[in-house]
Amino acid sequence: MRILITGGAGFVGARLARELLRMGQLAGQTIRELAIADLAAPPADLLADSRITASTGPLSSHAGLFASGFDGVFHLAAAVSGECELDFDLGLRSNLDSTRLLLEGLRQAGNTPRLVFASSIAVYGADVGQTLPDIVSERTLPAPQTSYGAQKLMCEYLIADYTRKGFIDGRSARLMTVTVRPGRPNGAASSFFSGIIREPLAGIETACPVDRNVSHAFASPARTVEGLIAVYEADRAALGGRLALNLPSINGTIGEVLDALESVAGPKVRARVRFERDERIAGIVSHWARGASAERATALGLRADESFRSIIEQYIDDCRHRPGYPPEALRGLEG
Amino acid sequence: MRILITGGAGFVGARLARELLRMGQLAGQTIRELAIADLAAPPADLLADSRITASTGPLSSHAGLFASGFDGVFHLAAAVSGECELDFDLGLRSNLDSTRLLLEGLRQAGNTPRLVFASSIAVYGADVGQTLPDIVSERTLPAPQTSYGAQKLMCEYLIADYTRKGFIDGRSARLMTVTVRPGRPNGAASSFFSGIIREPLAGIETACPVDRNVSHAFASPARTVEGLIAVYEADRAALGGRLALNLPSINGTIGEVLDALESVAGPKVRARVRFERDERIAGIVSHWARGASAERATALGLRADESFRSIIEQYIDDCRHRPGYPPEALRGLEG
Numbered sequence: 001m002r003i004l005i006t007g008g009a010g011f012v013g014a015r016l017a018r019e020l021l022r023m024g025q026l027a028g029q030t031i032r033e034l035a036i037a038d039l040a041a042p043p044a045d046l047l048a049d050s051r052i053t054a055s056t057g058p059l060s061s062h063a064g065l066f067a068s069g070f071d072g073v074f075h076l077a078a079a080v081s082g083e084c085e086l087d088f089d090l091g092l093r094s095n096l097d098s099t100r101l102l103l104e105g106l107r108q109a110g111n112t113p114r115l116v117f118a119s120s121i122a123v124y125g126a127d128v129g130q131t132l133p134d135i136v137s138e139r140t141l142p143a144p145q146t147s148y149g150a151q152k153l154m155c156e157y158l159i160a161d162y163t164r165k166g167f168i169d170g171r172s173a174r175l176m177t178v179t180v181r182p183g184r185p186n187g188a189a190s191s192f193f194s195g196i197i198r199e200p201l202a203g204i205e206t207a208c209p210v211d212r213n214v215s216h217a218f219a220s221p222a223r224t225v226e227g228l229i230a231v232y233e234a235d236r237a238a239l240g241g242r243l244a245l246n247l248p249s250i251n252g253t254i255g256e257v258l259d260a261l262e263s264v265a266g267p268k269v270r271a272r273v274r275f276e277r278d279e280r281i282a283g284i285v286s287h288w289a290r291g292a293s294a295e296r297a298t299a300l301g302l303r304a305d306e307s308f309r310s311i312i313e314q315y316i317d318d319c320r321h322r323p324g325y326p327p328e329a330l331r332g333l334e335g
Numbered sequence: 336m337r338i339l340i341t342g343g344a345g346f347v348g349a350r351l352a353r354e355l356l357r358m359g360q361l362a363g364q365t366i367r368e369l370a371i372a373d374l375a376a377p378p379a380d381l382l383a384d385s386r387i388t389a390s391t392g393p394l395s396s397h398a399g400l401f402a403s404g405f406d407g408v409f410h411l412a413a414a415v416s417g418e419c420e421l422d423f424d425l426g427l428r429s430n431l432d433s434t435r436l437l438l439e440g441l442r443q444a445g446n447t448p449r450l451v452f453a454s455s456i457a458v459y460g461a462d463v464g465q466t467l468p469d470i471v472s473e474r475t476l477p478a479p480q481t482s483y484g485a486q487k488l489m490c491e492y493l494i495a496d497y498t499r500k501g502f503i504d505g506r507s508a509r510l511m512t513v514t515v516r517p518g519r520p521n522g523a524a525s526s527f528f529s530g531i532i533r534e535p536l537a538g539i540e541t542a543c544p545v546d547r548n549v550s551h552a553f554a555s556p557a558r559t560v561e562g563l564i565a566v567y568e569a570d571r572a573a574l575g576g577r578l579a580l581n582l583p584s585i586n587g588t589i590g591e592v593l594d595a596l597e598s599v600a601g602p603k604v605r606a607r608v609r610f611e612r613d614e615r616i617a618g619i620v621s622h623w624a625r626g627a628s629a630e631r632a633t634a635l636g637l638r639a640d641e642s643f644r645s646i647i648e649q650y651i652d653d654c655r656h657r658p659g660y661p662p663e664a665l666r667g668l669e670g
Contacts, residue, residue, distance in 0.1 A: 088500060092435075100427075130576035141476060143495075143577065150496040154489045160478075161485035165423060241465035242478065 001029040004070045006059060006102065007077030008036030011181050012118070014043055014324060016074060016225045021049050026072060027114075027233045035070070037062050038077060045323045059098035066105025073115040074228060075102060081122055081148035083187035085284065088147055095151035103158065107167040116232045117159050119172040119244060121217055122149030124289040134215075136289040138246055138296060145287035146189070156244045163243060171239060173231040176219040176249035176292060180315035182325045189284040193218065196254070197261055197312055200272035201319075203332025208254060209278030215290035217249035218257075220311045221318070223304065230300050240296045248304035250311070251291030260308035264316070265333055272332065336364040339405045341394060341437065342412030343371030346516050347453070349378055349659060351409060351560045356384050361407060362449075362568045370405070372397050373412060380658045394433035401440025408450040409563060410437060416457055416483035418522035420619065423482055430486035438493065442502040451567045452494050454507040454579060456552055457484030459624040469550075471624040473581055473631060480622035481524070491579045498578060506574060508566040511554040511584035511627060515650040517660045524619040528553065531589070532596055532647055535607035536654075538667025543589060544613030550625035552584035553592075555646045556653070558639065565635050575631045583639035585646070586626030595643035599651070600668055607667065 003026065007013040017034055025031055036042045037055045046052050055065050059077055077098065084091030099117075106113050125145030126132040133140060144150040159170040181194040192209055193216065199206035219227070227247035231239075239245060262270040294302070305311050319329040338361065342348040352369055360366055371377045372390045381387050390400050394412055412433065419426030434452075441448050460480030461467040468475060479485040494505040516529040527544055528551065534541035554562070562582035566574075574580060597605040629637070640646050654664040 127576040127578075129572070139476065141474065141577075144492065145499065147496050147500070150492050154492050157479065157485050157489050161482050164480065165482070237464070241462040242476075243462075 001026065001031055001071040002033045002035065002069065003031055004035045004037065004065075004073045006037045006073070006075045007118075008074075009038035009040045009042040010076065011183070011324070012178060012221065012224060013038065013074070013076045014046060015221055016076070016228055017042070017046050017052070019225050019229065021046075021051060026229070029071070035065065037065060043324055059094075060101060063101055063105055066102050067108040069109045069111055070106070070113050071111070072232060073102070073106065073113055074118070074232070075099065075115060076118045078118070078152075079148070080186060080188035081146045081284070082189040082191070084148040084151070085146055085189070091147040091151055095148065096154060099155045099158065103162050103168065107162065112166060112169055114232060115159065115168050115170040116228055117155060117170060117172040118228065119152045119156050119174045120149060121174055121176050121246070121249070121289055121292055122146055123153040123156070123174060124292070125149060125287040132289055135251065135291040135293050137293045138242070146284060160243045169236065170243060171231055171234070171236070172244035173228055174244060174246045175224055176217045176247055178221055178224050179218045179311055181221075182319070182329060189281055192281065193257075196257065196273050197315065198329070200261065200269045201265060201316070201332050202329050203272070205272045205274065207276035207278075208273055209276065209281040210254065210285050211277070211282075212255040212258070212275065213253055214285060215251060215253045216285075217251050217289055217292040218305070218308070218311065219247060219249050220305045220314050222314055223248065227297060227302050230302050231297070234300050238300060240299065245296040246292050246294040248294040248297050248302050249292045250305045250308065252308060257308050260312055264309055264312045269332055336361065336366055336406040337368040337370065337404065338366055339370045339372060339400075339408045341372045341408070341410045343409075344373035344375045344377040345411065346518070346659070347513060347556065347559060348373065348409070348411045349381060350556055351411070351563055352377070352381055352387070354560050354564065356381075356386060361564070364406070370400065372400060378659055394429075395436060398436055398440055401437050402443040404444045404446055405441070405448050406446070407567060408437070408441065408448055409453070409567070410434065410450060411453045413453070413487075414483070415521060415523040416481045416619070417524040417526070419483040419486070420481055420524070426482040426486055430483065431489060434490045434493065438497050438503065442497065447501060447504055449567060450494065450503050450505040451563055452490060452505060452507040453563065454487045454491050454509045455484060456509055456511050456581070456584070456624055456627055457481055458488040458491070458509060459627070460484060460622045467624055470586065470626040470628050472628045473577070481619060495578045504571065505578060506566055506569070506571070507579035508563055509579060509581045510559055511552045511582055513556055513559050514553045514646055516556075517654070517664060524616055527616065528592075531592065531608050532650065533664070535596065535604045536600060536651070536667050537664050538607070540607045540609065542611035542613070543608050544611065544616040545589065545620050546612070547590040547593070547610065548588055549620060550586060550588045551620075552586050552624060552627040553640070553643075553646065554582060554584050555640045555649050557649055558583065562632060562637050565637050566632070569635050573635060575634065580631040581627050581629040583629040583632050583637050584627045585640045585643065587643060592643050595647055599644055599647045604667055
């Protein structure tokens with residue numbers, strides 16, 4: 001079978017690609033080609049696998065690729081929340097127009113490919129004068145408070161309609177905030193959730209732009225990739241009638257994350273995080289969900305991370321054993 | 336002030352235009368120009384008013400008009416449900432792309448114009464294996480089962496995001512099925528809801544494509560126009576935090592509609608309706624809401640029609656006194 005990953009050179013996309021190559025098959029079929037479409041070239045370890053083909057450039061240049069007859073697609077490419085707030089047109093172009101171009105290509109191919117769309121917990125939010133439940137569920141009305149979230153939600157409905165029409169077999173997995181992301185901070189408003197773990201472990205002082213009582217919904221990279229694959233492999237009937245579902249999360253506060261960091265890495269590491277409010281980030285985050293439930297993903301057998309400790313231990317283990325983690329990542333770790 | 340009505344040559348749009356001209360002002364400001372953008376030219380009675388300007392052609396040709404600095408906009412232009420099911424590309428072009436072009440023009444003008452978007456009860460629907468509540472409320476999760484409904488819902492979220500960004504002051508009024516529409520059947524899957532009243536009153540035999548127990552949510556043209564204007568004039572704070580709201584409806588079955596027709600016009604008129612199932616139409620309608628509530632519109636002071644009788648009496652009165660109703664419309668009325 002031929003699989004496409006858009007955004008496959010990114011952190012989650014490349015990790016998904018490695019896992020698919022390791023598995024060798026998906027939904028019972030052998031993966032013969034794994035195409036990666038992304039702005040940047042995929043990492044060297046992926047390019048070294050003969051099953052990988054890479055198409056580098058903006059998604060808008062890949063109309064022909066999209067129509068070339070894939071059996072399955074993971075659509076992860078997106079401009080992230082912080083940059084979409086700063087550049088409204090970029091968000092519409094990268095998140096809405098590119099998704100339409102992809103869907104049109106898949107429709108033209110005519111083979112009803114399966115598609116998993118990486119949606120986001122950012123579809124939830126509290127309108128002005130409204131309050132969100134402490135835990136958002138799949139029965140909570142989405143009300144995005146970022147352009148990124150609005151575009152993700154619009155794409156969910158577009159994918160549901162393409163599916164209803166029989167053009168694709170689509171489903172949308174709402175990703176929780178993936179933690180810990182390696183490397184440099186990115187333009188996502190949620191970037192600091194990884195930063196407050198990653199930077200102190202690398203020996204770098206870092207600022208947390210929100211209060212320690214801020215609560216959010218987290219998932220490790222491993223659980224996120226597992227979720228994307230499980231949603232791909234699920235029968236549509238098992239999705240419970242709606243095509244968008246929350247992936248499982250562990251819900252908790254910044255304070256709990258830092259307590260876990262201290263318990264894994266010691267007080268000197270934790271002390272590298274200082275609280276320094278950033279009004280722009282804090283404003284965005286104040287409208288976000290403080291936690292999420294994932295009834296339908298749970299029914300598919302998916303589980304959240306056990307603890308913030310296990311998320312941090314997964315990161316430390318990844319730094320030691322996985323490609324894509326810089327050698328200096330654990331320079332600040334004691335002992 | 337300068338007002339724009341897209342779709343202002345259509346039935347609801349022209350009726351809204353007449354009402355605005357009669358009022359002479361909107362939200363306390365004098366209407367100096369009422370621009371109508373539509374595929375077709377507006378009716379003669381509108382063109383005769385010096386405040387009317389007409390731009391005839393597809394919305395895609397009106398980018399300059401949209402950016403010309405309107406104070407307020409009623410966005411009614413759309414391809415309807417039945418034709419969007421038959422022509423998927425038409426729906427995306429007419430309903431999604433045209434709305435984006437309009438919103439971009441309004442954003443470019445830079446004066447944060449107020450906009451009322453005519454959304455639809457078609458945003459609600461039951462996914463396969465799911466059931467809708469008997470009465471959909473504003474807390475019911477939308478799940479459109481037509482491309483038309485999906486496109487309307489996507490536009491609601493786009494308008495909410497343009498509003499959050501301060502580019503426009505937008506709100507979405509979900510129209511119930513407007514009954515009785517005069518003239519010929521149109522491409523809407525809901526067209527027959529008007530047809531089973533209009534045709535027998537004109538002396539024409541007609542087929543009802545669904546069972547008499549099918550229930551739905553209806554509003555008269557007068558209540559619909561009143562709702563659009565009230566949603567325009569409402570303070571954003573009065574909308575209750577969310578920008579999309581249901582307009583009030585009277586909920587009931589085909590059987591109840593026909594009972595009302597008989598009570599107003601006699602058994603001979605009712606007998607002109609025969610039941611002849613149309614699988615395409617019945618399939619679409621089977622996924623629709625059987626009734627709706629409208630808490631937030633009610634809080635704005637809006638009311639549903641009193642009865643199906645009053646809806647039919649309004650139509651008969653309109654046929655006798657309003658422009659746009661053909662002279663033969665009541666040819667089948669007894670006595």
